[in-house]
Amino acid sequence: MVDLDTPLKALVGARAAALLADGLELRLVGDLLGHLPRRYHERGELTDLADLVVGETVTVQARVEKTERRPMRGTRKSMVRVTVTDGRHSLSLTFFNQSWRERDLRPGTTALFAGKVDEFRGQRQLTNPEVQLLEPEESGEAVSGAPFANALVPIYPASAKVPSWTLARCVRLALDSLDPVEDPLPDDLRSRYRLPALAEAFRLVHQPANRGEIASGRRRLTWDEALVLQVALAQRRREVEALATTPRPQRPDGLLAAFDADLPFPLTTGQREVGKTIAAEIGRPVPMHRLLQGEVGSGKTLVALRAMLTVVDTGGQAVLLAPTETLAAQHSRSLREMLGDLARAGELGADHRATRVTLVTGSMGGRARREALAEIADGSTGLVVGTHALLHDEVIFNDLGLIVVDEQHRFGVEQRDALRARGRRPPHLLVMTATPIPRTVAMTVFGDLEVSELTELPAGRSPIGTFVVPASQRSWTDRMWGRIRDEVAAGHQAYVVCPRIGAGGEDGGGEDDPAESSAAGPDSRASRPAATVCEVLPLLVDGELADLRVEPLHGRLAPGQREATMNRFAAG
Numbered sequence: 001m002v003d004l005d006t007p008l009k010a011l012v013g014a015r016a017a018a019l020l021a022d023g024l025e026l027r028l029v030g031d032l033l034g035h036l037p038r039r040y041h042e043r044g045e046l047t048d049l050a051d052l053v054v055g056e057t058v059t060v061q062a063r064v065e066k067t068e069r070r071p072m073r074g075t076r077k078s079m080v081r082v083t084v085t086d087g088r089h090s091l092s093l094t095f096f097n098q099s100w101r102e103r104d105l106r107p108g109t110t111a112l113f114a115g116k117v118d119e120f121r122g123q124r125q126l127t128n129p130e131v132q133l134l135e136p137e138e139s140g141e142a143v144s145g146a147p148f149a150n151a152l153v154p155i156y157p158a159s160a161k162v163p164s165w166t167l168a169r170c171v172r173l174a175l176d177s178l179d180p181v182e183d184p185l186p187d188d189l190r191s192r193y194r195l196p197a198l199a200e201a202f203r204l205v206h207q208p209a210n211r212g213e214i215a216s217g218r219r220r221l222t223w224d225e226a227l228v229l230q231v232a233l234a235q236r237r238r239e240v241e242a243l244a245t246t247p248r249p250q251r252p253d254g255l256l257a258a259f260d261a262d263l264p265f266p267l268t269t270g271q272r273e274v275g276k277t278i279a280a281e282i283g284r285p286v287p288m289h290r291l292l293q294g295e296v297g298s299g300k301t302l303v304a305l306r307a308m309l310t311v312v313d314t315g316g317q318a319v320l321l322a323p324t325e326t327l328a329a330q331h332s333r334s335l336r337e338m339l340g341d342l343a344r345a346g347e348l349g350a351d352h353r354a355t356r357v358t359l360v361t362g363s364m365g366g367r368a369r370r371e372a373l374a375e376i377a378d379g380s381t382g383l384v385v386g387t388h389a390l391l392h393d394e395v396i397f398n399d400l401g402l403i404v405v406d407e408q409h410r411f412g413v414e415q416r417d418a419l420r421a422r423g424r425r426p427p428h429l430l431v432m433t434a435t436p437i438p439r440t441v442a443m444t445v446f447g448d449l450e451v452s453e454l455t456e457l458p459a460g461r462s463p464i465g466t467f468v469v470p471a472s473q474r475s476w477t478d479r480m481w482g483r484i485r486d487e488v489a490a491g492h493q494a495y496v497v498c499p500r501i502g503a504g505g506e507d508g509g510g511e512d513d514p515a516e517s518s519a520a521g522p523d524s525r526a527s528r529p530a531a532t533v534c535e536v537l538p539l540l541v542d543g544e545l546a547d548l549r550v551e552p553l554h555g556r557l558a559p560g561q562r563e564a565t566m567n568r569f570a571a572g
C-alpha cells in the first residue's frame with residue numbers, strides 16, 4: 001500500500017519512475033494523481049485529425065482504414081504504412097521494422113496513437129508512433145490489463161517517452177494501492193457544499209463513468225487549490241497588517257497641492273474617489289497593499305503620480321517600476337511633462353516645492369548610472385522610474401515610501417518584495433494593470449491586495465473597441481490593415497504589438513519564450529502566422545503598409561535609437 005508522499009519508484013519501479021520524473025516532473029504518488037487528464041475521449045469517438053499541428057506531440061483516437069507492408073530497398077527489413085481516419089480526414093502512420101503491426105492494425109480497428117506530428121510530401125504523419133489498442137478482446141490482450149475500464153478514455157499531458165496510456169496504467173496502479181487519505185477539508189464543509197472526499201475525487205477524474213463524475217471530481221480538486229492559495233494569501237495579509245511603516249499624510253500646501261492647482265482639466269469622479277482611498281491608506285502607519293485596475297487611458301498613471309507626490313511631500317521617495325526599458329522611458333517622459341516646472345528641483349528659478357524624476361535602466365552608461373544612483377541615495381530626487389535594474393543591491397534609497405508597479409502580471413511577488421526590502425521601513429505598495437480582471441478573480445489571485453477600479457474615461461477620450469481577427473481569414477486581416485491605412489490618412493497614428501521580438505536573445509525586460517519555441521518544434525513555424533517583430537515588420541514595410549512610415553521599437557535597440565523613435569512618434 002502507498003500514500004500520497006510515497007516515491008513513485010516504490011510503486012512502478014526505478015526505470016518507470018525516472019521516465020515520469022524526466023520531463024513530467026512526477027516524483028511522488030501525489031504528483032501522479034495530481035497530473036490530471038487534459039481531455040477525455042469517449043470510446044469510439046474519433047479525434048478530429050484536421051486540428052493536428054506539425055511539430056506537436058499528440059495522442060489521437062482513430063480508426064484504421066488501410067494497412068500495407070513494404071520491403072525496404074537493399075535490406076531484409078520492412079516498413080508498415082497504415083492510414084487512419086476520423087471519418088473525414090486521414091493521417092499516415094509509418095512503422096519501420098515492426099512487421100507485427102500489419103496483424104494488429106487491421107482495417108476497422110480503433111486505437112490510440114501517440115507521437116510527434118511531422119510532414120512528408122505535404123501530408124501529415126506520425127513516424128513509429130506508440131499504439132494502444134482499444135479492443136483488447138480482439139487483439140488477444142488481456143482485458144484485465146487494459147488501462148481504460150470505462151467508456152471515457154482519459155488523455156493525459158504526456159511526453160515523448162511516456163504516452164498517455166502509460167500514465168493511465170500508473171494511475172490505475174496508484175488508485176488500487178492507495179491507503180486511506182487524510183482529507184484536508186473538514187467533513188461538515190464537504191457535506192455543506194456536496195464535495196466528495198479527496199481519494200474519491202481522484203478516482204472520479206481519473207476513472208470516470210460519465211461526464212458528471214468528472215465535473216464533481218474537478219470541483220473538489222479546485223476547492224483544494226483555492227484553499228491552499230487563500231490560506232497563503234491570508235497569511236501574507238496578516239503579516240503585512242502586523243508591520244509598522246511611516247505614515248505619509250497629505251500636506252495642504254505641498255507639491256501635490258501645487259500640481260493639482262496647475263492641472264488643465266478636472267479629475268474624473270473615479271480618480272477622485274480612488275485618490276481619497278489611497279491618500280487615507282498611505283496616511284496610516286500600516287503599509288498599503290492595493291491593486292488599481294483600469295482600461296488604457298483611464299488615468300491610472302495620474303492617480304499613481306498624485307500618491308507619489310504625497311509621499312515626496314513628507315520627505316520620502318516613490319518608485320515607479322515598469323517591465324521594459326521602453327515603457328520605463330515613456331513613464332519618465334510622461335511624469336516630467338505632467339509635472340512641468342515642478343520636476344526641475346535644483347534648477348535656476350524652480351519652485352521651492354519641486355522635485356526630480358530619475359530614470360534607471362539596465363542599458364544606461366556607467367557615468368549616467370552613477371549619477372542617477374547618487375541622486376537616489378542622497379535623496380535629491382523624489383521620483384524614481386526604472387525596470388528590473390532597480391532590484392539590484394547597488395540601488396540604495398534615502399527614504400523609500402511608496403512603490404508603484406505597472407503591469408503587475410509581469411512581476412512576481414519575490415521581485416516586489418526585493419524592492420520593498422530597500423526601505424528603512426516597509427513602504428506602501430500600489431500595483432496597476434490595464435488587463436481587465438473580474439473582481440472575483442482579482443480577490444482570488446491578488447488576495448493580499450485591496451482592489452480599486454477606474455471604470456470611466458476622462459472627458460474627450462474616445463471609447464475603446466476590441467475586435468478579434470482570425471489570422472486565417474484573409475478578408476478580415478486585409479480589412480484590419482486597411483483600417484490602419486484609413487486612420488493614418490485621417491492624420492492619426494497606430495502601433496502593432498507583437499508578443500516576441502524574434503529568434504533568441506533577451507528583449508530588455510522579457511525574452512522570447514523558450515518553452516513555447518521548443519514545444520512547437522522547428523517545423524511548426526510554417527504552420528502559424530508571423531508573430532514576432534522580426535517577422536511582422538518586413539511584411540508590413542514591403543506589403544500591407546508599404547506606403548506608410550513604419551519603424552521598429554523594442555528592447556534590443558540601442559537606448560538612443562529607442563529615444564529617437566519615440567520622440568518622432570510623439571511628434572507625429
